[in-house]
Amino acid sequence: MSLRIVVTVKYVPDATGDRHFADDLTVDRDDVDGLLSELDEYAVEQALQISENSDDDVEVTVLTVGPEDAKDALRKALSMGADKAIHVEDDDLHGTDAIGTSLVLAKAIEKAGFDLVVSGMASTDGTMGVVPALLAERLGVPQVTLLSEVSVEDGTVKGRRDGDTASEQLEASLPAVVSVTDQSGEARYPSFKGIMAAKKKPVESWDLSDLEIDADEVGLAGSWTKVEAAAQRPARTAGTIVKDEGEGGKQLAEFLASQKFI
């Protein structure tokens, strides 16, 4: 038996950098360093653990859609231990929204071949958290998402989903789409050996024509949503800061009372 795992990852602007919008109201990627989205490291980790715990012949492929620099995210995942990588890059992708991104990812996943797709819970820039559900819808396979625990055995994926009102145990047959949360287990650091090995691992590059996607289905023009305005939130006006000299609690209570919270 073999098990083909595709891990979707995103190259995102560093959240600790000064993120802002470009003139066309897309995320400006030029002025902020990028990196593998932290939340996708958990997806890579769980895919590797599934691989390590399996008696099957498992192949872990990492897939990203993004500009040239996005190769850095693939390289990181390869150095953690993934077997190979696919980079979908095309100038016409600039400004693609979540629905469009899910189209490109789904076509690429189908072309690569898969038994299991593993995604992170959300990206750290867009933070919508909808791509895994969209992939399941497009691929016509079960959605087993937001798992804090995941295991694969005998063609079945099981996991625990911790919701607001209940914790649920889920089960589905492969092929399936899984997403994992930041509670699923710390991601490993790439070892020196891993980093060296990653340099020799194959990275395939595909463009839209490889995936038989028309340019007008993606990009800003193909987007089904439109950002009309973006404005920096005004800085909060400086508040009152007091030093506790024994009366700090009372002073704070006085403030809360003045604001009618007490």
Add this chain to the structure above:
Amino acid sequence: MAEVLVYVDHVDGAVRKPTLELLTLARRIGEPVAVALGAGAAGTAAALAEHGAVKVLTHEASEYADYLVVPKVDALQAAVAAVSPAAVLVPSSAEGKEIAARLALRLGSGVITDAVDLEAGDEGPVATQSVFAASFTTKSRVSQGTPVITVKPNSAAVEAAPAAGAVEALEVSFSEQATGTKVTSRTPRESTGRPELTEAAIVVSGGRGVNGAENFSIIEALADSLGAAVGASRAAVDAGWYPHTNQVGQTGKSVSPQLYIANGISGAIQHRAGMQTSKTIVAVNKDAEAPIFDLVDYGVVGDLFDVVPALTEEIKTRKG
């Protein structure tokens, strides 16, 4: 007037507050038609009518509880076909966003998630979103199909607006995908008796400075004196001092209460992403240089083990 579908989040017929907030927003765009699914669906009608639902479409079936997400997408799709609404509004929970996204894809419509405000516009509803750890505000609209928009809790006030709320049975035939992911067991969360974190008007949070699970009792005592929910920073959760379900921040809950009280929290970008849109922010921290003080309306530089219990006592005294 155009109809607007509102997906009802309820527990055995008890409508959760974010749904009532959606009705307030829906009334700005058109006539709210609610869709309530699963056990107890019919029991939601009275509360929905009181807050403006002209109609309540209901469907009860075991599939909604036994399988993940897809049966609800099937039902909403049926409701859209029946009503041809001007927009579909869904509460912005993790599940709500997944339902909305799949529905939008089926309808060939754009989807907007995590709106914090919604207004009628010439070309359809305009959604306000708060992005990049709330450092930017964007205004967006759906440019193709029936707009599907998820809205965060606390984005609008709950308003009484009595309407007919006529209950109608919704016809739903489940898709082949509906039974793909089975829910094999469900363990309800133990109730703490405190308000739900994302819905609470006041949130009291503790961070690294709380320095131990046992010390969270002083955070809880302050919360209880104010009728508040309890939150925790990622540092406190990662240290195992408080459950992940209470985490406020980028990888936890994003809250927008009337009052947020941060105790022993430095205010890293991770945390700010989840609380920066709070109306009034208060912090207690030993470190006068902590970035949280850049956000506050009122801050106390001091030891939280002195300040917080004193504050709790003072609140109790004032409330009598």
